[in-house]
Amino acid sequence: MITGTSLKKRFITDKGQVVDALNNVSFTVASGEFYVLLGPSGSGKTTTLRSVAGIETVDSGEIQIDAQTVFSSSAGLNIPPEERPVAMMFQSYALWPHMDVYNNIVFPLRKGVRRVAAPEIERRVKAITETLQLEPYLRRPISQLSGGQQQRVALARALALEPAVLLMDEPLSNLDAKLRIQLRIEIKKITRTLGITTLYVTHDQVEAMVMGDRIAVMDGGQIVEEGTPEQLYKRPSSEFVGRFLGEMNFIPGSLQQMASGEQVNSGDTLSAQTPFGTIPIDAADAAGLGKTIKLGFRPEDVQVGARPDGVSFKTRVTQSYYIGDALLCDMMVGDHGFTARLPNTFHFKEGDETEVSLKHSDFNVFPNSET
Template sequence: MASAHPNDIEFRSVTKAYGAVTAVRNINLAVPKGSFLALLGPSGCGKTTCLRMIGGFEQPSEGSVLIDGREMNGVPAYRRPVNMVFQHYALFPHFNVEQNVAYGLKQMRPRIDAREIDRRVQEALSMVRLDGFGKRRTHEMSGGQQQRVALARAIVNRPSVLLLDEPLAALDKKLRSAMQIELQTLQRELGITFVLVTHDQEEALSMADQVCVMSAGRIRQLGSPQEVYDRPADLFVADFVGKINRLNGRLEPGGQMLRLADGTALATSGEHSLPAGPVIAALRPEAIRLSRQETGPNGLRGTVTHRIFLGSGVEYAVTVAGLGDFLVTADRGQGSEADLAAPGDAVTLSFDPAAVHLFSPSEAA
């Protein structure tokens, strides 16, 4: 009978310390059933420690970890309804694909009938699009196929939660993109909770329905990919998730005008709670419009110093006197080749007031 508990995973005031080093600090987190959560952050932020506490490979120093409403403190990994896919897959090289996938089922007690094991192995291989590969040795398979074997081995036990520890890190860019789609499809088909650990912002934003950005053992923001990218909670999130241009300035009384270091006045949306005084403005490269023409409000004149061809887009480095360098990303579909600016061209950078995110200078630490 399915549990009525709404969350598959909960952290209640969880802290994890290794001697004098605190890896995770007082984390509270709820992961609803059937969701795809990405734990995102730089190395040493605590994301892998959180994953290992869910899996039972580490125990919290303080607080409680719950799975399906049941406290897991002290419960060993093999007694939790959780499976993990490791970064390097950890496949048995002396087993073929079927033997690798069946291994966990054969360890279960009471024992499962051999015909049932074979049925579930074939079902798992079909889910990851590896029908007909059961007799292959893993060393005869590509990196993407090996990753699918690891996934089949993880889902064959029908866990409540699947943990993914940077599973795409060893793949090339094209295969990684394909496997992102495969994982999303698999998660929807299985309907179980996925928790992904990654330091790759693009990977987290493209795959997960909830992104948890971490830094120094704390959660900085938890929200949908769109919320985290478009409405960052603080300067760290804005800077880590995607790219930004930073501008130092002063917010004038009333909060509707930002005065930059060179004296330029820029309009703001006014949708902030900051008092008048020093602020840091963050502006996404794709929110800036680049033109050779003089434009109206919120326009900065500069000179193109570099142009980088990216295939579907173009990235410009533009120097604005008194303010420094700006990164601008332009979609090639918006104009012809003749419209592209070249190094040395004088251009105007303009943007909507709503695209400017304002933060307190204290958040820059």
């Protein structure tokens, strides 16, 4: 388990600007959970990870790993990284270039703080190299390995320590696309089998969703939202998260009270006037938003043809792109444009007119902030 409480870190740039690298970041990773920190560069995700590892120090806050406090500004405690029960994988792999595969794995076990007896070292090396299929390469110099193999060695080195938590800093970003997809699944499978608590940093939203049991989306040194991949994708609580995870279309809307006869669901006491028509809104979602709001929906939720449980409206296709598994269409309703992702069986061209529809539940309600 990892807990970070009220982590703050601030630095001053050469020009004297104050930057909040971490602004009150709190999170909890449950035992055995795969927890992903997702965000654009400079959002503070790597700083958070490195602070847990101990190779960076936050200004204030508290970090616990498996009920052991490893950092506490109030208690003046800062356990050095080598004494924390962690292992870490780096973006650059950081394999020791002068050692072969075998020595990269056993060096920390022989010379580190967490050293173990020789028979135990051999047992671990055997187990881990079997799992990761590294046996044929044990005596190879690092420079003679491919990127994917180096990645596996880095993982083996980390896992051989049998750490309480595994920290990973964009470990797949240097690999080509195919290998990346393959290793995502492999890493996820191994960590699940070993039941290891994992904190994973990435800027790739697909990677985050494929791997994470839970995702924390970070921006500007803060965790903007936290949840399972499905929660975040289906019901993002902010426009930023909606835009960052996949594509999202936005249309303006103005709220008004709904006459009791029009209610579809019991909670819908409000409705929004939009370019697409009237959409019922759950009062709880719109609490405190004011009269004008923004509604967001995913391109793949757009359906051709009318439907009873949603809004249907006429649109004009302005552009269409065939991308293999789907047809992407830019569409206009009045002067509001949006993108639809349709099955590849459709063949719309520029200028075609058609009726499309969206379920009421496809819409997410956001405050009307210009971003």
